[in-house]
Amino acid sequence: MMDEFKIPEKVITNIKGIAIPKPANDQNTDDILPARYMKEITFKKMGEYLYFDERFKEGETVEEHPMNDEKYKGATILIAGANYGCGSSREHAPQALHRFGINAVIAGSFAEIFAGNCASLGLVGIIVPTEKITQLAEYVKQNPSTEFDIDLAQKVIRYGEHVVEFDMLEGRRQAFLNGLWDAMAILQKNEEKIKETAAGLPYINFK
Amino acid sequence: MQLAITLRRHKMSKGTLYDKIWENHIVGKLPTGQTQIFVGRHMMHEVTSPQAFEMLRERGLNAKHPELTFAVTDHVIPTDDCSRPFKDEQAELMTKTIEDNTKEFGITYFGSDSGKQGVCHVIYPELGLICPGQLVVCGDSHTCTYGAFGVLAFGIGTTQVSHVLATQTMAMDKLKVRCVKFNGILSEGVTAKDLALYMIKKTGVEGGVGFAYEFSGDVVDNMSMEERMTLCNLVVEGGARSGYVNPDKTTFQYLKDKHYAPKEDFEKAVEYWESIASDEDAEYDDILSIDVSQVKPMVTWGVNPGQAIAIDEKIPEPDDFTDKKKEEAEDALEYIGLEGGIEVQGTPVDVVFIGSCTNGRLSDLEATAKILKGKKVSVKTLVVPGSEAVKRHAEQIGLDKIFVDAGAEWRHPGCSMCLGMNPDKLEGTQRSASTSNRNFKGRQGSPIGRTHLMSPITAAATAIEGKITDPRKYLEEESL
Numbered sequence: 001m002m003d004e005f006k007i008p009e010k011v012i013t014n015i016k017g018i019a020i021p022k023p024a025n026d027q028n029t030d031d032i033l034p035a036r037y038m039k040e041i042t043f044k045k046m047g048e049y050l051y052f053d054e055r056f057k058e059g060e061t062v063e064e065h066p067m068n069d070e071k072y073k074g075a076t077i078l079i080a081g082a083n084y085g086c087g088s089s090r091e092h093a094p095q096a097l098h099r100f101g102i103n104a105v106i107a108g109s110f111a112e113i114f115a116g117n118c119a120s121l122g123l124v125g126i127i128v129p130t131e132k133i134t135q136l137a138e139y140v141k142q143n144p145s146t147e148f149d150i151d152l153a154q155k156v157i158r159y160g161e162h163v164v165e166f167d168m169l170e171g172r173r174q175a176f177l178n179g180l181w182d183a184m185a186i187l188q189k190n191e192e193k194i195k196e197t198a199a200g201l202p203y204i205n206f207k
Numbered sequence: 208m209q210l211a212i213t214l215r216r217h218k219m220s221k222g223t224l225y226d227k228i229w230e231n232h233i234v235g236k237l238p239t240g241q242t243q244i245f246v247g248r249h250m251m252h253e254v255t256s257p258q259a260f261e262m263l264r265e266r267g268l269n270a271k272h273p274e275l276t277f278a279v280t281d282h283v284i285p286t287d288d289c290s291r292p293f294k295d296e297q298a299e300l301m302t303k304t305i306e307d308n309t310k311e312f313g314i315t316y317f318g319s320d321s322g323k324q325g326v327c328h329v330i331y332p333e334l335g336l337i338c339p340g341q342l343v344v345c346g347d348s349h350t351c352t353y354g355a356f357g358v359l360a361f362g363i364g365t366t367q368v369s370h371v372l373a374t375q376t377m378a379m380d381k382l383k384v385r386c387v388k389f390n391g392i393l394s395e396g397v398t399a400k401d402l403a404l405y406m407i408k409k410t411g412v413e414g415g416v417g418f419a420y421e422f423s424g425d426v427v428d429n430m431s432m433e434e435r436m437t438l439c440n441l442v443v444e445g446g447a448r449s450g451y452v453n454p455d456k457t458t459f460q461y462l463k464d465k466h467y468a469p470k471e472d473f474e475k476a477v478e479y480w481e482s483i484a485s486d487e488d489a490e491y492d493d494i495l496s497i498d499v500s501q502v503k504p505m506v507t508w509g510v511n512p513g514q515a516i517a518i519d520e521k522i523p524e525p526d527d528f529t530d531k532k533k534e535e536a537e538d539a540l541e542y543i544g545l546e547g548g549i550e551v552q553g554t555p556v557d558v559v560f561i562g563s564c565t566n567g568r569l570s571d572l573e574a575t576a577k578i579l580k581g582k583k584v585s586v587k588t589l590v591v592p593g594s595e596a597v598k599r600h601a602e603q604i605g606l607d608k609i610f611v612d613a614g615a616e617w618r619h620p621g622c623s624m625c626l627g628m629n630p631d632k633l634e635g636t637q638r639s640a641s642t643s644n645r646n647f648k649g650r651q652g653s654p655i656g657r658t659h660l661m662s663p664i665t666a667a668a669t670a671i672e673g674k675i676t677d678p679r680k681y682l683e684e685e686s687l
Binding site: 090 | 231232233234235237238239240241243245247254255257258261266272275282283295297298300301304338340341346347348361362363364365366367369370373374375376377378379380412413416417443446448469470471472475476479511531535626627628645647648649650652654
């Protein structure tokens with residue numbers, strides 16, 4: 001059943017690259033993308049505004065900020081703490097991450113709406129226990145050029161000599177593996193069933 | 208084990224309103240294992256829609272059910288001078304864009320000339336668009352507000368907005384259901400806002416992740432619809448995506464005369480609405496009981512809604528916490544410019560903001576007016592009605608005069624100072640007392656601005672004294 005519905009050009013099996021350590025808990029979407037940038041009507045420039053108010057203060061670049069730090073330039077993976085992406089539902093936040101170059105976030109846990117938004121963009125979100133997040137972040141700070149390999153099929157993260165298991169909602173994992181994270185096509189398929197469901201809802205036609 | 212707690216979708220809940228509405232809206236299982244659900248009502252605003260309409264255009268698609276879709280401009284609209292074009296070019300473009308998009312796709316848009324404009328989560332309920340048993344989405348996290356009506360309502364992202372526009376469905380995973388019972392005798396001066404902040408302090412900002420909340424108990428039964436909306440509005444600040452109150456006579460009474468609510472079919476509708484409530488023997492994934500007699504007026508001291516205390520408590524010290532929480536407390540205190548171990552009462556503020564989708568309704572303004580009547584504010588105070596209807600009604604009963612006589616600014620409806628997308632912003636390190644829902648760093652428009660969340664009466668008392676103040680002293684005076 002899965003193969004029928006594969007979208008080959010959108011399949012995501014592995015995310016490879018170096019990682020940025022930012023292990024604070026409860027990082028919210030106002031931090032990730034300040035509200036004033038949501039006044040743009042396209043997502044095109046969101047990558048420029050990522051964590052803007054943390055990275056740039058009064059016109060000065062905060063050199064030590066992990067997103068500004070030369071050591072992590074070109075990173076494709078972010079290591080974050082628990083409850084990542086809490087607060088506002090703004091998709092502008094994962095858009096900013098993705099357009100900045102991040103293809104996967106390893107977090108202690110994700111806020112619900114944010115997790116769904118990441119998946120909609122093909123941005124992979126995976127979970128490891130918070131003690132592991134602390135370990136990973138420390139390791140990366142000591143070894144910034146470490147190459148990570150997030151293997152969605154095997155459900156492991158490989159780095160250096162290490163192999164760490166991760167977790168994620170199974171439906172999302174399947175969506176990445178089959179290219180169905182872009183759900184529009186599969187949602188459009190079921191026209192008859194959609195009509196049936198609508199017909200069974202009395203409130204649609206209450207006068 | 209942490210992983211299991213966060214991700215386990217083991218559905219134990221049965222017979223709850225959540226289960227019933229979920230079942231009614233299932234279209235089918237998707238190849239990924241997620242569920243495709245039908246969306247009964249799609250509410251929109253100007254911030255999370257432009258890219259979604261563009262996505263439809265790129266794919267050559269139309270809106271599938273424009274008649275189930277409604278839109279408004281609320282986040283960017285100025286609350287002092289809303290004449291067009293707006294001085295802010297981006298705000299003007301954003302507003303023009305939603306006007307053009309809704310016209311092109313055949314969607315009802317409540318513009319400023321309609322008499323119905325306002326904050327989305329204020330206008331849609333007052334128009335009677337939200338009725339029990341619906342599944343409602345919006346590209347906004349505070350969509351959970353509508354749960355007050357016994358609906359399954361939750362926030363979604365812009366790409367999901369495009370899915371709903373194109374197919375009237377979306378992909379979702381079912382949530383667990385936590386029953387939150389508020390019982391006991393509510394003390395004077397304690398409002399729905401305080402109960403919500405108390406609950407989030409108890410659970411933590413992450414405590415509700417993976418859950419929908421059902422609110423019940425005597426206290427909730429006795430709440431008005433507006434109080435229920437305040438309560439449901441804040442569930443997302445505690446991590447829950449959705450929160451609701453079972454529909455009852457209060458709900459039906461509210462809906463009876465509302466513009467879009469059923470008229471001819473009202474009795475039939477009431478029957479349907481009654482059937483959707485949780486069964487007597489409903490089963491839940493978790494139960495949280497809160498004794499409200501313990502609750503006092505609340506105020507946040509830190510940089511997230513969970514960092515809150517009672518008005519007469521001392522701000523915690525970092526040493527009161529362990530591990531990461533200790534670092535977080537230190538960081539929060541540094542940002543907010545306060546010291547642990549001192550009373551939060553008496554902290555001077557620069558601005559007071561009364562409004563937002565949390566506390567911008569008529570009853571919030573009435574409560575504010577009771578405190579401000581015959582008094583003067585000593586700091587800049589914005590009173591922002593949640594909608595044109597709220598504004599009209601407030602003016603009919605003379606509330607505006609009370610606010611203006613007190614020296615406060617009576618504004619036009621909009622999201623205002625909640626989130627820094629319109630001219631109502633903090634400047635520099637200004638400190639605000641705010642009836643909104645988030646006190647994150649930089650939330651109210653200045654990257655170094657400070658926000659303290661509280662109820663409307665606490666904010667009103669604070670406005671009079673120019674510092675964070677216990678509203679109960681003004682309630683005593685009132686009753687003399």
